[in-house]
Amino acid sequence: MSPMACSVLSPRGMVGRVLDQRPVALLAFGFAWTIVVATGLGVLWHYQTAAGIAGAPPTRWPRDSRIVPANDRPTLVVALHPHCPCSRASMEELDRLMARVHDRVSAHVLFIKPRELSDDWMHTDLWRRAAAIRGVAVLGDVDGIEAERFNAATSGQTMLYAADGRLLFSGGITSSRGHAGDNAGRSAIVALLTSRIAATRSTPVFGCSLLGAHAPHARDGSTRAETRDVL
């Protein structure tokens, strides 16, 4: 491009003239921009892949649970925060999961709700979507008492118990925050329900804190959950 064409066609401000007259300045701008953008993307990536606190559910179906487990098939329990945006991906994955195995499992979704808040706080689009999934029973969980029985801390935590009450799986069914799609948790559950052979029995959970400062791990100072084989 000829300089004359540039001078004719480009709107010129002081910055423009500086950039034209000093290529180094342009390079400096470009370099700085690259650093900033790369850093930002890195931070965002890190956030996306940072798992929440995973509680350690009991290895046997808690006796004081209000949920009645199925005795002829496994029972799936998912604890959700009704406003967690990341849990929409969990709901999508649950939908896909139930589409494949709804006749092999009894599924329950718990929506926690602080006592001081009304039920409307709990009846969000997540509630309605969960209720629409075939084979899923939706339950409200005041003050997260039921979730606490399962020791769930992060929205999206999913637990699969066998018909005899043994814990088969615990973890999230998304691969990152709010990211739907194939993931290890869903693949493991499907495998357990179909072939009883799974590559993993626990996965990280990506979502909001279910109870915040009221969570048991927060009260007793428990650390982030670790992936562990409960079988």
Place this chain on the structure above:
Amino acid sequence: MRATEVLEPRPVMSSETDGALVARAEVLFRQHRQRLYARTDRLFAGLMLFQWAAAIAAAYVVSPLTWEGPVSRTHVHVWAAIFLGGAITLFPVMLGLLRSGHASTRHTIAVSQMLMSALLIHLTGGRIETHFHVFGSLAFLGFYRDWKIFVPATLIVAADHFLRGAYWPESVYGVTSAPWRWVEHAGWVIFEDVFLVDACLQSVREMRGIAHQQAQLELVNEQTERTVRARTVELRASEDVFRSLSAASPTGIFRTDAQGRVTYFNARWAEIVGRAPSDGLGDGWMRCVHPEDLPTVLRNRDSALRERRETVAEFRAVRPDGEVRWVQVRTKPMLADGTASVGHVGTVEDITVRKHADAAREEHARTSAALARIGQDLLSSLETPVLLERLCQLTATVLSADYSNTWLRQDGTNQYVPVAGYGLRNDQWDALRTIRLNPEEFVALLGRLGRGMVVELTPASVSHPILAGLLARHGARMVACIPLHRGGDLIGIQVAAYRDSATAFTPERAGIAHGISQLASTALTNARLVEEIAEASRLKSEFVSTMSHELRTPLNVIIGYTEMLADEECQDQRARLLGQIRQSSVELLDMVVATLDLSRIAAGKDDPHFQTVPLGAVWADLIADFAAFPRPSGVTLRWSDPGELALHSDRRKLKAILKNLIENALKFTPAGEVSVECPAKDDLCTLRVRDTGIGIAPADLPFIFDMFRQVDGSETRSYGGAGLGLYIVHTLITQLGGRIEVDSEIGRGTLFQLTLPLARSDHATQAEQLAVAS
């Protein structure tokens, strides 16, 4: 290339022109491409700002808050959309606005656009729709038509997918077991790149083609402009010639557009209509058209415009001073491509003179036809009463008058008397016939009529009570008086009267009136001549009868006395009988001499021989002649003494005059005296023959000097004579330069008075003066 074919035909170019064309095409291509880069940079600047705003909105809608139990705070995605999205967007936007057109700008934009795709994938949780952003961005980058910018864009996509595939495959592919899946995704991007690059190269080729065509077009335009400039110069010169011709043209010239509005007038048009040429532009010319002609003119114009045909129209144009002129307008359509009318050109000619000539000719024809009819009718009769009756009828008919009448001057009294009428009721005519107009009361009117003028009278212009009364009685609002002449003498008036209109005569009617005057005068003269011929014929018959009688009487006397002389018993009366025979012979001789004199006078062979004639010698001859002239015993013939008076005259003719007068006096004076006197005064001599006879009636006085005229022309009259004496006297007196006057009273006698010049040195001049006075 079809676009190239559309621009055919190409101009014929030389190799030098081809080189300039290629160079110019390259310049145009670069300029076009540069404008495209700059425009697309600015487009992306706007799009990226919008995209940034959309990312923030999407983050706020999808994940506005993050929760910890009942407590919430702004989601990291919202902050990422704001700050990271801003970081990705603002730098290329700045370059797009401040350095549009630079290669670094569009490459930065390409990189930024792909980074924005990565961010959106993050913000939407890897939704498949956001992957379309990658392909959409590549398509948008195709706007640059610069295949090179797909390189950094594709590298960014490939790097992003590679890193995700390597470290977090689920985040982009949704599967966990495809380590080379990033290659597949990058392959799809490259697949699109292939088509986009091909499209860019194709577009660049088209841009070059367009640039080449534009260069050709510029070249053609340049050549065309040169041609147009040359043609314009020629056209201007042609227009100058046209305007010069137009200005000098004796014909008005104008031009109109397709709607009939005038766009040009020359000076001649302005001269004809008396307005400035600019006043006629547009529809202004309509103001010049006579209002009565304008609808027709407009109809003709619209028809000519519609049918695209030539027209010829004649109408009246009104000048600002009110003068009306006739114009003839010819128009011809101007056709573009032989069919579509682009207006008319036309000429305007002043045909006022021709129109007036035509009108005058038509008027003259009508007048001539009317007069021919009048002449035919009038001249078909030579009887004056019939002629006058027809004259009145024709006058009323031809001049469309309500009534008409004829007034003729009476001989003797000179009064004008109504002699014929038409159109009046009987009672009105009977009343009118009693009216007499004395010429001395209408001197002015008769003077104008005498000069041959047709005089129009209205109640307002008539002051004489008789005429005013006539007009009022007959309800006439206008009366035309037409003179009737005989020679140069006014002998009558033909009247045409109008009850409903006081409008003055048109030239046509005035012409007809003058024609009536001439024809009626001629007809009346002819009728008079015929009457005079009839009268002359009657007089000649009467003369023949008289002459026969007069010749028979002395012949009978001669025969009777001759027989008596033959008789022995009358021998003692021989002397008396011979005297009677001689007397009768002398009478016969006188009658023959008079007849011969009359013949000589009529033949113009009896010229006078002027000389000094002593009256005493004439007296002596006359006294001797009348000594033996038989006369009643009671009549005395007395002669006054002429003394030394001498006349400048013809002695023979003078003697004949006096002898005729004296014989006449003696014939009609049964008793009393006949005296002959000769008083002189100044240079004139007055000869008087006075008698105390029977006298002459006043009605007969005007005719006593006519040929063969006798007061009593019957065969049983008391007094003989052929009726030639006084005619001969009057003729001879005229030849001698004198004059004769007569004064008579029935029963008391008659005085004939001759005035003749005395013999002096200047007698000839005086004689001429007397002749002129006579």
